[in-house]
Amino acid sequence: MNTQGTISRFMEKYFLHFNAATIVDAAKAYSLQLGKGSKMMVTLAGAMSTAELGKIFAEAIRRDKVHIISCTGANLEEDIMNLVAHNSYERIPNYRDLTPEQEWQLLERGLNRVTDTCIPEEEAFRRLQKHVFRIWKEADQKGERLFPHEFMYRLLLSGELEKYYEIDVRDSWMWEAAKANLPMVVPGWEDSTMGNIFTSYVMKGELKASTVKSGIEYMHYLADWYIANSKNGIGFFQIGGGIAGDFPICVVPMLYQDLERTDVPFWSYFCQISDSTTSFGSYSGAVPNEKITWGKLGVETPKFVIESDATIVAPLVFAYLLNM
Template sequence: MSNKGPVSEFLTYHFRHFNAASVVDAAKAYEDQLQSGSKMMITLAGAMSSAELGLSLAEMIREDKVHIITCTGANLEEDVFNLVAHDHYKRIPNYRDLSPQDEQDLLDQHFNRVTDTCIPEEEAMRRIEDHLVKRWVKATEEGNRHFPHEYFYDLLLSGDLEDSYQIDPKNSWLMAAAEKNIPVIVPGWEDSTCGNFFASHCIEGRTKPIAIKSGIEYMMYLSDWYLNNSDNGVGFFQIGGGIAGDFPICVVPMIEQDLGKSDVPLWSYFCQISDSTTSYGSYSGAVPNEKITWGKLGIDTPKFIIESDATIVAPLIFAYLLGW
């Protein structure tokens, strides 16, 4: 423990049983994966960007402890919303007590609520819309096509938003990912605010759907990435459930069963942080061993389920890995 800081020491001393022990076990096994030369994918569901996970995830990316990310369209865009409009966000600690009229009042003020955090439409969403539209239109006119995250990378690296920053950009996980140019897989991107923007501009004829590469193309890209990076294993660190986890974990059985390639390495590590109740028929609530039958994990794959709130657990695991 000599290379660990006070947060890590607190975890290893106090987190000894039940979900707490799983947090430490998962963190140590993640560290073992990195030390053995494995790559690591992190998947982001829920509203982790609005929960400001970038405060720890950005440093994980900079220190090469994350090599690929899969996220929802919401997490992709909400990291940028927070970057340019943080001062205009409204926090509502008593969100459980809001009445329907309270919710309508927030809408009338152009706030969209995510649990206790309200995103300001004009300052966040509309502030980046024109920048993205300019890029979509240009791609359409030039006959070019890009993945959703590539448009965001170009926007961040261009400096077009610098005058609008309201947090330190080192706390933006997407900025860190753009600077490292790590892959970001965004299945179902159209199910996002910016996806809605894009659809509306396609309807108006300003751009065309062809400007955005599809989820199928993301799977093709991920397949190629996995085959080129799995010699020493690729771990799977899943935050929440949903498409962010369901989509990428299927790349292994797809390569083996559908492409007919033999000896494809299974995912070498699996950890899911979820408050989903273990259940039958619910993918997010499925225990890891079920994934063995689908050709995703092996009998000996280190497997962890942490039944807790990811906004609490993920920063603690990242803190351990960063030696904090």
């Protein structure tokens, strides 16, 4: 009996060549990794939270298809912003046609544009700010030090935001991650909106910079997690490029080249959804084999690159894994 869902069967029948075939191949290999007991890291770059990837990513977390996440500070906060301010978001279908004057008008209305979607300043950023500041301040006064994602987990689990929810909480991947206390790394958190806001409080003398743990501590945390969970391999599913992927993939060569751990395996699977061009010299555009030369992937590591739009491809891969 075929237990596949409609989307999975559609992909099997029609996704037969080029990027389409690679989507199916990568999804099957991801499933095989899970079947042999491997863990899987998913990295989120770009504006995946604002693109509402949480609608399916949350289900992937619930169904144990994801075991650790690396994301930008923007993705960390924007999923929660969508949870509490969704009804005030505005979509701009003709965003390519906007003049500088029209962009300025959006700013004056308190609308920060991300491609075709505007995030409302007051309902999203400022609504979240007053609550997260309380969490930061309490930790600061107690001498506690937490990672950026741990502060957000604490905020979500406190129940303070429930009165603001404007979408089904099950569509929030951060809510599911918080409930599961899912391991996470958030490299470069300082350049996010909440990172900027935290910095302003430090500059005003209201918080200590050391209250939020650093990127070095994130790498140490990730290294410990990798060592403890690598018995059956750890896969790497990279959505987009940038620091969300560049930071965590380096943990392997750091461990065996710099720490001189001889028992550390390479990443056991690699897939990247990317639109970067290799010839431009970008790390995000590099073909997976280049990562062999840096000691991140092995010769036998299953490797996939899907050159397409992550907002289209990632939901399809997760749908395949979930037998939708």
